[in-house]
Amino acid sequence: MSVSVLNQLTSAFEKAFADLGFPPEFGSVRESDRPDLAPFQCNGAMAAAGFLKKQGEKANPRDIAAKIAEAVSGSDLIAGTEIAGPGFINIIPGESIVAKRANELRADDRSGAVLTAPKTIVIDYGGANVAKPMHVGHLRSAVIGEALKRLMRFRGHKVIGDVHLGDWGLQMGHLISELEDEQPGLVYFDAKITDGYPSDSPVTMDDMARMYPAASAKAKSDEARMKRSQTATAELQSGRPGYRALLDHFISVSIAYLKKGYGDLGVTFDLWKGEASVDPLIPDMIEAMKAKGITEDSDGALIIRVDENYDSEKRKGLPPVMLKSSAGAVLYHTTDLATLIDRKNEIDPDLILYVVDQRQAAHFKQVFKAAEMAGWYDPEQLEHLGFGTVNGKDGKPFKTRDGDALRLSDLTKMMRDAAKERLVKQDIGQDYPRDEQEDIADKVGMAALKFADLQNQRLTDYTFDAERFTAFEGKTGPYLLYAAVRIKSILRRAAEKGVQPGTIMVTDKAETQLLLALDAFDRAVSLAADKRAPHILCEHVFRLAQSFSRFYTDCPILKDDVPEDIKASRLSFAQLTLTQLELGLDILGISVPERM
Ligand code: ARG
Numbered sequence: 001m002s003v004s005v006l007n008q009l010t011s012a013f014e015k016a017f018a019d020l021g022f023p024p025e026f027g028s029v030r031e032s033d034r035p036d037l038a039p040f041q042c043n044g045a046m047a048a049a050g051f052l053k054k055q056g057e058k059a060n061p062r063d064i065a066a067k068i069a070e071a072v073s074g075s076d077l078i079a080g081t082e083i084a085g086p087g088f089i090n091i092i093p094g095e096s097i098v099a100k101r102a103n104e105l106r107a108d109d110r111s112g113a114v115l116t117a118p119k120t121i122v123i124d125y126g127g128a129n130v131a132k133p134m135h136v137g138h139l140r141s142a143v144i145g146e147a148l149k150r151l152m153r154f155r156g157h158k159v160i161g162d163v164h165l166g167d168w169g170l171q172m173g174h175l176i177s178e179l180e181d182e183q184p185g186l187v188y189f190d191a192k193i194t195d196g197y198p199s200d201s202p203v204t205m206d207d208m209a210r211m212y213p214a215a216s217a218k219a220k221s222d223e224a225r226m227k228r229s230q231t232a233t234a235e236l237q238s239g240r241p242g243y244r245a246l247l248d249h250f251i252s253v254s255i256a257y258l259k260k261g262y263g264d265l266g267v268t269f270d271l272w273k274g275e276a277s278v279d280p281l282i283p284d285m286i287e288a289m290k291a292k293g294i295t296e297d298s299d300g301a302l303i304i305r306v307d308e309n310y311d312s313e314k315r316k317g318l319p320p321v322m323l324k325s326s327a328g329a330v331l332y333h334t335t336d337l338a339t340l341i342d343r344k345n346e347i348d349p350d351l352i353l354y355v356v357d358q359r360q361a362a363h364f365k366q367v368f369k370a371a372e373m374a375g376w377y378d379p380e381q382l383e384h385l386g387f388g389t390v391n392g393k394d395g396k397p398f399k400t401r402d403g404d405a406l407r408l409s410d411l412t413k414m415m416r417d418a419a420k421e422r423l424v425k426q427d428i429g430q431d432y433p434r435d436e437q438e439d440i441a442d443k444v445g446m447a448a449l450k451f452a453d454l455q456n457q458r459l460t461d462y463t464f465d466a467e468r469f470t471a472f473e474g475k476t477g478p479y480l481l482y483a484a485v486r487i488k489s490i491l492r493r494a495a496e497k498g499v500q501p502g503t504i505m506v507t508d509k510a511e512t513q514l515l516l517a518l519d520a521f522d523r524a525v526s527l528a529a530d531k532r533a534p535h536i537l538c539e540h541v542f543r544l545a546q547s548f549s550r551f552y553t554d555c556p557i558l559k560d561d562v563p564e565d566i567k568a569s570r571l572s573f574a575q576l577t578l579t580q581l582e583l584g585l586d587i588l589g590i591s592v593p594e595r596m
Contacts, residue, residue, distance in 0.1 A: 002101070002104040002105075002108070002112070004101070004112065004519045004520075004522060004523070005093050005097060005098060005101050005515075005516065005519050006029055006030070006031070006040065006519065006520075006523070008077055008097065009029040009040055009042075009077065009078070009091060009093065010027060010028055010029045012027075012072050012075070012077055012078070013026075013027030013028070013029055013042050013044065013068065013072060013089075014026075014027035014028070015027070016068045016071040016072050017044055017048065017068065019071060020048075020064075020067060020068070020071070022044070022048045022051060023051070025044075026044030026045075026047045026048050026051075027042060027044050027068075028042065028044065029041070029042045029091065030042075030043075031516075031520070032090060032091075034090070035513070037082070037084070037090050038080075038082065038090035038091055038092050039091070039092065039093065039512070039513065039516050040090070040091040040092075040093065041088055041089060041090050041091060042068070042088075042089045042091060043087075043088055043089075044068070044089075045061040045062070045064040045065035045068060045087035045088075045089065046061045046086060046087050048061070048064045049061040049064055049087070060087075061086055061087030062083055062086065062087045064087065065083045065087040065088070065089050066083060068089060069081040069083060069089055075094070076094045076096050076097055077093065077094055077097050078091060078092070078093060078094055079092045079093060079094045079095065080092040093512070093516075095506040095512065096506075098506050098511075098512050098515050098516070099504055099505055099506040099515075101515060101519060102504040102506070102511075102515045102518070102572075102573070102576070103503060103504050105515075105518055105519065105576055105580075106504060106572055106575070106576050109579070110583070111518070111521050111576070111579055111580040111583055112518070112519060112521050112522045112580075113154065113155075113521055113522045113525045113526075113583075114522055114526075115155065115156035116155045116156050116157070116526070116529075117156075118156045118157050118158060119157050119158070119349075119350040119351055120157070120158045120160075120347060120348065120349045120350050120351075121152050121157050121158065121159045121160070121349060121350065121351045121352070121353065122159075122160050122161075122162060122343055122347060122349045122351070122352045122353070123145055123148055123149050123152070123159060123160070123161050123162070123352075123353045123355065124145075124162050124164045124339075124352060124353065124354045124355065124356070125141045125142065125144070125145020125146070125148075125149075125161065125162075125163070125164075125353075125354075125355035125356075126138070126141055126142055126145060126161075126163035126164065126258075126262065126267070126269060127141055127163070127164055127165075127166065127356055128163065128165060128166070128254075128258050128261075128262075129165065129166035129167070129171065130165055130166065130167035130171075130172070130250050130251050130254040130274070131171060131172075131175050131208040131209070131211075131212050131250050131254055132171070132208075132209065132212060133205075133209045133407050133408075133409075134258065134261045134407065134408035134409070135405040135406060135407055135408055136390055136397075136398050136405060136406045136407075136408060136411055136464075137357070137390075137397075137405060138408055139265075139390060139408060139411065139449075139453065140357075140387045140388075140390065140453060141355050141356060141357070141387070142262060142265055142267045143265065143267070143449075143450050143453045143454060143589065144355050144385070144387055144453070144454065144458060144534060145161065145267075145355035146161075146265075146266070146267045146268075146589045147450075147454055147534040147537075147587065147588050147589055148353060148355065148385070148532060148534065149161045150586065150587045150588075150589060151525070151528060151529050151534065151537065151587050152529060154525065154583075154587050155525065155526070155529050160270045160271060160347060160349070161268070161269045161270050161271070162269060162270065162271040162272075162273055163258070163262075163269040163271065163272055163273070163274070164273060164274060164275075164339065165251070165254070165255075165258075165272065165273070165274030165275065165276075166274065166275060167247070167250070167251055167254075167274040167275050167276045168237070168274070168275035168276045168279065168330070168335055169233070169275070169332070170229060170230065170233050171212055171216070172232075172233060172236055172247060172250065173228075173229040173230060173231070173232035173233030173234075173236065174211075174212055174215035174216050174219065174229045174232075175208060175211055175212055175215065175246075175250060176229075176232040176233075176236065176243055176246055177215060177225075177228045177229045177232045178211040178212070178214060178215035179202065179203065179211065179246070180232075182211070183202065186202055187242065188202070188242035188243065188245055188246045189242060190242065191240070191242070193241075193242065194241040194242075195241060197242070197245040201249035201250075201252070201253045202246075202249065203249065203250070203253065204253065205253055205254065205256075205257040208250065208253070208254070215229060230327070230329075233329065234327070234328065234329060237279065237329065237330060247276060251274070251276065255272055261408055261409060264409070264412050265408075265412065265446065265450075265589075266446065266589050266591070267589070273339075273342070275332075275335035275339070277342075278335060278338040278339045278341070278342045279330070279335070279338070281338045281341050281342055282330055282334060282335075282338050285337060285338050285341055286302065286323055286324070286334075288374070289304065289323070289370075289374055292373070292374055292375070294370070294373045294374060295323065296320075298320070299326060300326030301322060301323075301324060301325050301326045302322075302323040302324040303320040303321060303322055303323065304320055304321040304323065304370045304373065305320045306318055306320060306321055306365075306366050306369035306370055306373065307319075307320075307369070318362060318365055318366055318369070319362075319366070320366075321333045321337075321366045321367065321369075321370045322334070323337075332363065333363070333366060333367055333370070336363075336367045337367060337370060337371060337374075340352075340367070340371050340376060340377065340382075341376065344376060344377075349381070350381065351381055351382075351383070352377075352381065352382050352383070353383050353385055353532065354382075354383065354384045354385060355385050355387070356384065356385075356386065357386060357387065357389075358386030358387060358388060358459060359386075360384070360386070361384060361386055364382075364384035365384075368382040368384070383532070385458065385532050386458065386459060387458045387459060388456075388458070388459050388460050388461035388462065389461045390453075390461070390462060390463075390464050391461050391462065391463050391464065392463070392464060393463060393464075393465070395463070398464045411449075411464075412445070412446075412449070414466050415445035415446065415448060415449045415466055415469070415470070416441055416442055416445040416446075417445075418445065418448070418466035418467065418469070418470045419441045419442075419444035419445035419448060419470050419478070420437075420441040420445075422444070422470045422471075422472070422478070423437070423440065423441055423444065423596075426472060428440075428596050429595070429596050432595075436593075439593060440593045440596055443481065443590075443591055443592070443593050444470065444477070444478050444481060444593075444596075445470070446477075446590070446591075447477030447478060447480065447481050447585075447590045447591075448466075448469040448470040448476060448477040448478055449469060449477070450477060450588060450589055450590055451469075451475075451476060451477030451480065451538060451588065451590065452465075452468075452469040452476065452477065454534040454535060454537075454538050454588055455475060455535050455538040455539070455542075456535060457533070457535055458532070458533065458534075458535070475538075475542050477590060479542075479545065480541055480542065480545055480581070480585060480590070481585075481590070481592055481593065481596065482596060483545035483548060483549065483581065484545075484578060484581045484582060484585065484592045485592065485593060485594075485595055485596045487548070487574050487575075487577060487578040487581070488578065488592075488594060488595065489595060490552075490557060490558070490571075490574050491571070491574060491575060491578065493558060494557070494558060494567075494571050497558060499557075499558065499564075499567050499568065499571055500568060500571070501568055501571040501572040501574075501575050502565065502568030502569060502571070502572060503565075503568070503569060503572070504569045504572045504573060504576075505565065505566065505569045507555075507566060507569075508554060508555050509554075510550055510551045510553075510554035510555050511551060511555060511570075511573065513547055513550065513551070514547045514548060514550070514551040514573060514577065515573075517543055517544050517547035517548075518544065518547075518576060518577065518580055520540060520543075521540065521544075521580055521583075521584070524536055524537050524539070524540035524584075525537065525540075525587075528540075534588060537584055537587060537588060538588065540584060541581060541584040541585060541588070544577065544580060544581060544584070545581065548574075548577045548581075551573065552574075555570055555573075556570075557570040557571055557574060
């Protein structure tokens, strides 16, 4: 198996330290803080000096560094070393090794990214609610969850994405009672009828989007109205056939709508399960938890104490899990626990990742703890991956001018419009056919939105700014698309001129720095996966695009005075860069147009 230049250097330095009687891990090599001096450095000499001092021996880190540098020199691997400061070893890799590695990457359709031991992973993301329009609050879960799903798949895992719809709470009761007010004659409300319901839904998505807030507002000021919604919820949950039939309509109308909304973002799910789909598992689950002795009756409600240090007065610690309210209703905790049973039965995953707003952190702590107490899962199998909010320029959660949550469809439209405007302003692709212009604007808008989201550390909030996101300069999605498209155009021109890519040779520093940027792909992919941090991959693709641009400035490819073998070599560099850029962007859920 092929090994990155950095890992080859690490092996050589580890051996050198071990030969001098030091722990080999002192030989760890990393990317340099001063790439202008040398691309890599090893800082183990300081640790080695400390190691000797502890044993009562005198030691000078610069002397140790000199010995190590001496030991590693003389191979193809290292062109030169230099000792800096108190004992840093700066390392310049040998050109032949760099070229060899470049040719290995070129032959590898994974661009150097190795596969890992496969696990079965469920990613719970999306989390949209039935009967409610998608809004800006659903953006991050969809974008981050999709990227993590693709990243984990790329690593070699078996990944199942589940949207986990919210479809089992009071909102369903609101909708049912509101529908009864509007159309009392519908068969669903006749308790004597128990089957043979119409296959067409009595409501559209727009109806539901209007009815739910109306009912909820009425219920806030009208106790009797609230009671009716609660009763409808309880009857639905205890299986009243007409209400179940209505719920099925609500769910299928919503799924059709949601598939379109998520589809616009390029987000897809393997499972469209939800809270309602695990309801049949709840009675047995509760019995099993009772039998385990972990439940408790608390003023008529059924709870699980998950934190012995919980103090409600001092608001300290984690409140108990609520399995059943005193009115007998099941709650968000209950459905999430039943979902864990369902996933165990159907999938038996090694790991479940929940990509859900950080404001639900306590909820997941409670659920995970209860699942652990029940003996179903180990703590390391369940992870909540929270994220921060999308803010407006006022620093508050992004809203419309009227103060409503912005609809996701309006937000994606804003991005497409901003992209279109930008393309006109910069005169990009304005002479292309209309359809193609639309397609490019779509890709630029989505790349802008997704990259702006994913490049942040997950937990930080960020400010929505369509203008800044769609800029072609700076660390943006459009910059990356432009970089990729530029390479595509170089490859097209080469093909027209009959220049074929060939064996890579290293003739210039700019080629070395490009290869070393390419060679960091596996590290970025594995680190991003281990830390569940797409921003690490964003950083990588951005650096790669910058490295290519430096390379292309210093190393012309198709100019007439470039020798044929160097043309072929540099063309391979271009192709390799494009392959890796597209792989990386594809993991981030970003697709590249053919030209711009
Ligand atoms: N529907 C929930 C909400 O809107 C999010 C669901 C997240 N996933 C989960 N398994 N709880 O807040």
